[in-house]
Amino acid sequence: MTDPAAQAFQVDLHGVVDLLARHLYSGPRVYVRELLQNGVDAITARRALDPDAPATVRLRPLADGSLLVVDSGVGLTRAEAEELLATVGRSSKRDLDLGLGREEFLGQFGIGLLSAFMVADEIELVSRSAREPDAPAVRWRGHADGSYDLVELPADGPALPVGSTVRLRPRRDMEHWLAGETVAALAAEFGSLLPVDLAVEVPLSGADAAAPPPADGGPRPGHVWRRVSAPDLPWARTYPDEAARSRALVRYCETTFGFTPLAHVDLEVPLAGVTGVAFVLPAAVPPGGGGSHRVSLKRMLLGTRVEGLLPDWAFFVRCAIDATGLRPTASREQLYTDEVLLATQEALAGAVRDWTLTTLESSTTLAQQFVATHHLAVRSLALTDDTMLDLASRILPYETTDGTLTLAEVAAEHGRVVYAPTLEEYKRIAPVARAQGIAVVNAGYVYDADLLARYARRSPGEVRPLGAGDIAQVLGTVTPERELATLDAVRAGGDVLRPLDTDLVLRTFEPASLPAVLLHDRDGDHQRDLQAAMSEADDVWSDVLAGFAAPAAARQLVLNDASPLVRDLLAAPVGEVFTAGLRSLYVSALLLAGEPLRARESELMTGSMSVLLRAGLDGGRRAAAGPDDEAAGGPAGEERA
Numbered sequence: 001m002t003d004p005a006a007q008a009f010q011v012d013l014h015g016v017v018d019l020l021a022r023h024l025y026s027g028p029r030v031y032v033r034e035l036l037q038n039g040v041d042a043i044t045a046r047r048a049l050d051p052d053a054p055a056t057v058r059l060r061p062l063a064d065g066s067l068l069v070v071d072s073g074v075g076l077t078r079a080e081a082e083e084l085l086a087t088v089g090r091s092s093k094r095d096l097d098l099g100l101g102r103e104e105f106l107g108q109f110g111i112g113l114l115s116a117f118m119v120a121d122e123i124e125l126v127s128r129s130a131r132e133p134d135a136p137a138v139r140w141r142g143h144a145d146g147s148y149d150l151v152e153l154p155a156d157g158p159a160l161p162v163g164s165t166v167r168l169r170p171r172r173d174m175e176h177w178l179a180g181e182t183v184a185a186l187a188a189e190f191g192s193l194l195p196v197d198l199a200v201e202v203p204l205s206g207a208d209a210a211a212p213p214p215a216d217g218g219p220r221p222g223h224v225w226r227r228v229s230a231p232d233l234p235w236a237r238t239y240p241d242e243a244a245r246s247r248a249l250v251r252y253c254e255t256t257f258g259f260t261p262l263a264h265v266d267l268e269v270p271l272a273g274v275t276g277v278a279f280v281l282p283a284a285v286p287p288g289g290g291g292s293h294r295v296s297l298k299r300m301l302l303g304t305r306v307e308g309l310l311p312d313w314a315f316f317v318r319c320a321i322d323a324t325g326l327r328p329t330a331s332r333e334q335l336y337t338d339e340v341l342l343a344t345q346e347a348l349a350g351a352v353r354d355w356t357l358t359t360l361e362s363s364t365t366l367a368q369q370f371v372a373t374h375h376l377a378v379r380s381l382a383l384t385d386d387t388m389l390d391l392a393s394r395i396l397p398y399e400t401t402d403g404t405l406t407l408a409e410v411a412a413e414h415g416r417v418v419y420a421p422t423l424e425e426y427k428r429i430a431p432v433a434r435a436q437g438i439a440v441v442n443a444g445y446v447y448d449a450d451l452l453a454r455y456a457r458r459s460p461g462e463v464r465p466l467g468a469g470d471i472a473q474v475l476g477t478v479t480p481e482r483e484l485a486t487l488d489a490v491r492a493g494g495d496v497l498r499p500l501d502t503d504l505v506l507r508t509f510e511p512a513s514l515p516a517v518l519l520h521d522r523d524g525d526h527q528r529d530l531q532a533a534m535s536e537a538d539d540v541w542s543d544v545l546a547g548f549a550a551p552a553a554a555r556q557l558v559l560n561d562a563s564p565l566v567r568d569l570l571a572a573p574v575g576e577v578f579t580a581g582l583r584s585l586y587v588s589a590l591l592l593a594g595e596p597l598r599a600r601e602s603e604l605m606t607g608s609m610s611v612l613l614r615a616g617l618d619g620g621r622r623a624a625a626g627p628d629d630e631a632a633g634g635p636a637g638e639e640r641a
């Protein structure tokens, strides 16, 4: 057997670039970020040798479609260029012992430069090393087909300063990625927070686009450098006073996020080198509608929609943060999940939560605005946070049958909080409860049923959901004699309401001024409650409840026998006026239950009113004509069916 000779892997550059373009990076645009990153890292390396070295990165889109990126960084020696540029995955920025990126550098993976092949056919890097300033400058040229050449430039050529110039020649159909406006926009997006002097050369009107770049590194005739980066982070700059700082942060928020914030919250997590600001949105967003933030790592933009930095409940803020101690994934577009990130998330959530609690406790205009706009976020946070739960009970307004109140107010006034877990149930019970002076809280909106259930678990005696017993307590049966006396009228009334899918029952309840209420019997839970209550209740209550539990009709109109109006109606002869009166009671009970009037009900209402009006006018005329005429015309009772 022959000894197998060790072979080196061959790398198919086409395949690797395709992999980067399609599966690692979100698109070709990131080539600008990778070039800026190399320039900034090279400056960091040079400043380690010479702290006073210049720190400039200049981008020049040229007339022939190529792009120059010139940095005043450490440069490369011939040996370094040979080793680092021609080997995929080789990086000068990794800690060899730890295998991790070194803290001071942005790059670490040794693949960034390859991203330029997404837009370029050829990458040329001309460099003079700060480590060997007297050695000849080198030129490395790599091609998309995987070939490269490396030469030393003649010593009698143009004197090159220390640093590197990368030149990209565009790939066919990718020219637009290297065009002036695109380059300027991408440089501003990725590099506006970079701690170096980053500028893009832009033409003034009438500029000679074909002019060659001057040897001194200045702008070409008719061009200027447009500065892209600022020396300090917007939230870390020194301002004359707090008001000036707030104004500057509002402007920053408007230009980067496109909204004027309601407030801002300063963020700082020293353990991860995080600083930044959370901006409070001025308008409500649906839960789950937020959650994306602008993150930069060592002042290079990671992404404008980085997710998972804050918990779900914090959907009312957008953050801009910079971190020195968090790590990127290889795409440099998301954060790498490690313990530092988890601790950071917790600390940021704590800061936003503390601000929210303090603001809400303050009873300022801001607190009112915040509750009005972001009450859903407060509710959502209260679902998992006991302190917020307590605070929410004091500040969140609820719809109750006693008006708009906080839960604390309901408890203080009534000694307990009874809530209807669904809107339907609330509407069904509200008229009766209101009439009885019982406070029922509407927990039918987003989060409220869960929130009230959480209160109920914590204080079972004080907070509880509405039960069948609550309804039974307020409706009483009529006496057997009265039931007998009204039997025919109730039966006839039942016939009138049957086409409306509604049963008629007679009960007595307070106040007497409320003639009728409409109850729904659709809700299965409610039915089960009733069945349970019936099996426990004594015979009288069982009967009452059985009325509600009957599955026959969708709704029941409960007439109040204590109401003089109802007593008059039941005493009236069954006929046109009786029918119109009952239908009117049905429509007003429907309105009281908060249900909309559809065409059918509107017609009923107008029809009934005209019958009642006619009957009233006829009665009036007869009264005016005297007792003889009345005898002649006969009372309405003569219409008896």
Ligand SMILES: Nc1ncnc2c1ncn2[C@@H]1O[C@H](COP(=O)(O)OP(=O)(O)OP(=O)(O)O)[C@@H](O)[C@H]1O
Pocket (backbone or CB within 6 Å): 034, 037, 038, 039, 042, 071, 073, 074, 075, 076, 084, 085, 090, 091, 092, 093, 106, 107, 108, 109, 110, 111, 112, 113, 114, 164
């Ligand atoms: N402008 C430059 N000046 C000096 N050295 C450079 C420059 N650009 C690239 N290099 C060298 O080439 C190496 C490879 O660069 P590349 O961008 O591919 O990877 P990286 O920056 O090390 O890591 P990452 O993939 O995370 O960007 C770098 O580690 C660096 O040593």
